[in-house]
Every structure is written in C-alpha cells, then in structure tokens.
Amino acid sequence: MLCTCYFSPPTVSCQANNFSSVPRVLPPNAQRLFLQNNLIGNLRPGMFGSSLTTLWLYSNNISSIQPGTFRHLQALEELDLGDNRNLRTLDPGTFRGLERLQSLHLYRCQLSSLPTTIFRNLFSLQYLYLQENNLLCLQDDLFVDLANLSHLFLHGNKIWQLSENVFRGLSGLDRLLLHRNRLRAIPTWAFRDLGKLTILYLFNNSLTTLPGETLSDLPSLEFLRLNNNPWACDCHARSLWAWFRRTRVSTSDVICSSPAELKGRDLRHLSEAVFQGCPLVSHHQVGLDWGCRPEWENGVAHPPPHPRPHPHPHPHPHPNTSSNHLYGLGGSPPADPSSFYRDVPANDIRSPKYDPPTEDDYWGGYGNEEGGQLKKGCPGPGCSSLDTGGAIRIDVMPLALPCLLMLWELLWF
Template identity: 85%
Template sequence: MRLRLGPTLYGLAPTFLLLLAFPLVAAMCPMLCTCYFSPPTVSCQANNFSSVPRVLPANAQRLFLQNNLIGTLRPGMFGPSLVTLWLYSNNISSIQPGTFRHLQALEWLDLGDNRNLRTLDADTFRGLERLQSLHLYRCQLSSLPTTIFRNLFSLQYLYLQENNLLCLQDDLFVDLANLSHLFLHGNKIWQLSENVFRGLSGLDRLLLHRNRLHAVPTWAFRDLGKLTILYLFNNSLTTLSGETLSDLPSLEFLRLNNNPWACDCRARSLWAWFQRTRVSVSDVICTSPADRVGRDMRRLNETAFRGCPPGNHHPVGFDWGCRPEWENGAAHPHPHPRPHSNGSSNHLYGLGGSPPADPSSFYRDVPANDIRSPKYDPPTEDGYWGGYGNEEGGQLKKGCPGPGCSSLDSGGTRIGVLLLPFPWLLMLWGPSWF
C-alpha cells in the first residue's frame, strides 16, 4: 500500500518537518548566537556575555566568543571537537588548570586583548599537541612559567606582543621546533638569556622591537639557522657582536634603527659584519663618541677603528635571575633613554612609517551580524609582511585560499539562529526553502 499525499498535505510537509526539528535544533544553538551547519560553527561575539554559554553543540568545530565580558574559563566549558576558539577582547582574568586539556583537536586559540590576564598556570596549554596558532597579545603578562609551552610540538605562530614581559628564561621555547613566527615586540624585555631561543630550529621571523634590551648574549641566536627576519629596533642597544649575527646564515632583513649605538672600538665586529653581509639592514646611527654622533655606523671607514686592539669584543652572556632588581624600584639597568622613533626603516623594506597592527588585529571589529564578512579572514603572509609599515602598500588580498584560512563562506545553511544538524532535512526541503 502506497501512501499518497494530497496537494495540501504535500505542500505542508516541509513546514511539518521543520516544526518537528525545531525543539532539537533550537536547543543546540545558544540564545543570541548564530550557528552554521558546515563546518559546525557557533558565533556568539559581541553579546555582552559574562560567561561561556552552558549549552553548545557537541560537534562544534569553531566557536567565536570575542568581544564579550567573559571573566573566567573553567574545565568543561568547551567540547572536544573544537578546532578554532576565539576569546579575544573579553575580560578574562583567570584560566583554571585543565580548561583546554581535552581539546586535542584544537589548532587555533586566540586569548589576546584580555587586559586583566596577568598570570598563566604552567599547565594551561597542556594536551594541545595539535595547536598551530596561539594568541596571547595585549594582556598583562609580566612573566611566563618555564614549562608553559612544553609539548606544543605543532605550534607555528606565537603572539606574545604588547604584554609586560620583563625577561625570557632559558629553554622557554625548547619544544617548539616547528615555530615559524615569534612576536615579542612591545614588551619590557631588558635581557635575553643565553639559551632562551634554544630549540627554535625552524624559526623564520623574530620580532623583538620596542623592548628595553640593552645587550644581546653573543650566542643567543645560535639555533636560529633558518631565521630570515630579525627586528631589534627601538631598544636600548649600544653594542651588538658581529659573531651574534654570523650565527644567522639565512637572515635577509635586519632592523637595528633607533638604538643608542656606540661607534667606538666596541662596534668593530658589528661594523666588520656589515662590510661582508648582503642582508638588508636599516640605518645604524651613532650616538657616541661625540665626533661620530649622527653618522651611520655602516658607512664608517676602516680608519675609524684604527688603534683598536684585535679581538676587542668580549662575548656577552648573562647568568642573572629573570627578575631584575630595578623591578622593585632600583635604578634602571640601561644608562641610555630609549630613543624617539623618527619613522625611519621601521618596516620590512625600510621605506618609513610606523609598524602596523599585529596580524591578529586584522580580523577585529567585524559587525556582529556579519560573520560572513571577508574581514574575518586573517591576512595572507605576503599581504602582511609585504606591507609592514607601508600604509599604501599593505592592502590585503581578497579571499583567503590558503590552508590556514578561516573563511566562513563554506556553504553553511542558516535559519535565524538555528543549526541544522541533519543533512537529510536539506535534501527533503530542497534549496528553494532558503
């Protein structure tokens, strides 16, 4: 016996099925959030949430909770299927141990711009062995536990800029052999330990500008054989050993401007390195001695170092603790004030202008109702680095075809704030319903 629907009942079939599915669908997508079917995505940004929604789809792969008022993260808040988790621009002050431990599929975690996040437990990121991109920019971190990045073997991008970090201890990054980008600019780092970058054999770009560095250990970069970009501008460096830079055979771009360089005998090894290198180097302006003030160290003649004893540059190393005495009110360790930027050579090609916002900031301030906006896509590598500091040349490419892109234009179907969990419903209703 074959059941045949009359014209009226047949026309009501899609509506009937929708009503049947409504309770289940509505329960899976949190109130005030927007959900997408493929890939499973939950967008709850800019809703003034003070906590993570209690009920989230168990199969959600991407969860966007940025621009809320969330204060505390606890274990059990997030499902194990998450691949992308954005929590930037909240009010997070506490991340309890074990919060992320079971998120073994997580690849992208953004905790940036949480201005009350001052400390992290040593096990905060334990278990995230697939994590590729970790964002901790613009928090209030003054120190990091020595083991906080242990076992993060897949990490490629680490954003630590614009915190209050004072120093970096030995072996902090020792397990990050796959790390390619390390952003440390805009902190208060006044010293580097001899072995802080040990293990970073795959590092391509190291940004240390706008700190308080007054010296660099002679062998600090010995593990960075693949480094192509090194930014040290806007620090308090008076000297830098040429031997230190000789440990960087792949270096292509070096920025040393806006430091109080001493162009006396201490500069001989650095000057000699300039004479034999083909690396793109910024200006290196002398601040002493008096007869060389304002001159570019790179342009000095060999006679400037006549009379300097051979091998006059002594290796620089540190064995001090990671917290300097001046943190408690003692005198500042470096004798020279930080120079004011003159806007010169502050970007990749030395064309002038100020450094841009960090890559993470490009996907900020997207309208809450416009999750499909292409602004959500992070910039491409060429788009970011090619326009570093060049306001006219830093246009981002349209679209994001690379594997690291996070475009939400993936064909997901949307009905209000509902997530449609069953593919067969789509087949029954057909495209004309949407």
C-alpha cells in the same frame, strides 16, 4: 538566542553580546566557537567541547584560567586569548595537551612573566603572539619544544635582557620581532639555533653594541632593523661594522650616538680608518646570566646595571631532543616583508581581524596585530552556508602565496 549557528563547518558565533560567562548549552559538535568582545571573566574546565578546532576569546575580561580548562581540546588548532587586559598570570599547565595547536594569541594582556614550562609539548605551534604585554625577561629554554615555530612576536614589551639559551630549539623560526623593548645587550650566542631566520627586528631598544659574531649565526637573514638605538661607534663596534661590510642583508640605518665626533653618522658607512688602532676585541666573554628572577618581575628589586661575564665563554649548542610531531605543516613563509600583509578590501566580510597597515606605519607597526571585531555576515536564521562570511577568518599574515591563492579560490568558488 543571541548566538548564530552555521553548519559547514559547525560554527557558533556569540560575539559582542555582553556575556559574562561562556554559554552553558553549546552544540557538542561545534568546531569553531567565536566568543570575542564579551565580558567573560573566568575560564574553567568543562566549558568547551572537545571537537573545537578554533576558539576565539579575545577582547574579554578574562583574569583567570583554571588548570585543565583546555586539556581535553586535543583537536584545537587556534586559540586566541589576546586583548584581555586583566590576564596577568598563567598556570604552567594552561596549554597542556594542545599538541595540535598551531596558532596561540596572547597579545595585549598584562603578562609580566611566563612560567618556564608554559609552552612545553606544543610541538605543532607555528605562530606565537606575545606582543604588547609587560614581559620583563625570558628564561632559558622557554621555547625549547617549538621546533616548528615560524613566527615569534615579542615586540612592545619591557624586555631588558635575553638569556643565552632563550631561543634554543627554535630551529624553524623565520621571523623574530623584538622591537620596542628595553634591550641593552644581547648575548653573543643568543641566536645560534636560528639558522632559518630571515627577519629580525631590534629597533627602538637601548642597544649600544651588538657583536658581529651574533649576526654571523644567522645565515638565512634577509631583513634586519636596528634603527633607534643609542649605538656606541667605538672599538667595540668594530665586529658589527665588519659584519656589515661582508653581508648583503637589507638593513636599516645604524646611527652613532657616541663618541661625539661620530654622532649622527651611520656605522655602516664608516671608513676602516675609524677603527685603526683598535685592539681585537673578543666578545666571546660577554654573556648574560642574570636569570629571570621573580623579585625583579614584581618590582621588589632591580636588575644589576651591567652584565656579568658568562662562566662558560663559548657554550656549545644543545640539540633539541623533544619529539618533533608535525600536524598540518606547510612550507616556509615567504621572506619578502611585503607578503606579511595582504591587501583585503575593508568591506570584505572575510577580513574580520587584521587590517593592512598604511605606508606610514608599515615598518613601525610591522607584525603588530590590531585586535578588531569579527564583521557580521548574514544576520538572519535563513542564511545558507555560503552566506556565513561573518564567521570566516583568514589569518592572512603568515600564509605563503600559494596557500593564499588556494584559500581565495575556495572562498569565492
């Protein structure tokens, strides 16, 4: 009685009803199930029908997800588990079997680590939201099966290091957001598989240096943000300075914190004379092989203060040998960051979840989704399928303009 059913497509909306568990009796043919803003604490196998393509469980009290809960949901395309503040751990097989999943939301939970195989076989995944957790580090090959991933949001965590091969396999990635973390260094070859990356955000970290060779592995890069890092503009910065001189990428300022005589100046605008007398510094020996160790994640021990030399100074990229299943893939998202948000009227019932940013927080909050509530449409039982705007969500951020226009035409006409 507290839920609303719509017919086209078959939809059940049980949002904001203080439910402590998933309702037992749900239409078996339901394709979309909205259970956000409740008090659901545990998920277990048998709770959901196999016809689901969209499942929203954000803003609940979920603390545990039993293995196999989603395994039979082979048609599922979007799963939103974001804003569950008691969700601290995930079983390695949590998402096993979801080979059609295109969008996975795990933002604003309390995840401090991720099992190495958590994203295995998610061949269709395009959008992965991991921002605003407590992640400390990311293991090698964590995303190796995600060749179709285009957007990866990792900002607002506590990541202090990246492994050399953490982004291996992400050959289709378009946008990588790593701002507001604790990164102190980046391995020279960390981005070698990201040939299609157009947007990289590294601002608000603890970076003092970044090898120019690292950015040279990004031939498609168009927007780079490096501001609010304690950059050391000494001889080690020469390769980054040289990269700026030969690139046309749109970049933020890169303000020097040291040495004292250069403090406050922009590295990009320093003259060549600043680096006269500097030896040719090779960054090929710099690597991070600390690993992602559980004792550090649990606070028992602390990571080493400085990176150790990589045993293999110039490792060769390994091809992604995973099967490349394609389900419903479209073209690459537009590179212009203005397309990342589309202005939708605040009173439009078709904009339930993502509010467009203001001009002040445009760059600072870029990619930072604000969990909201599904706005109610027609509340009565006599609503027709045309009145069900409250159960319609458009995830407008990642869509290319042609797709957006088609969606608007379908909705309004």
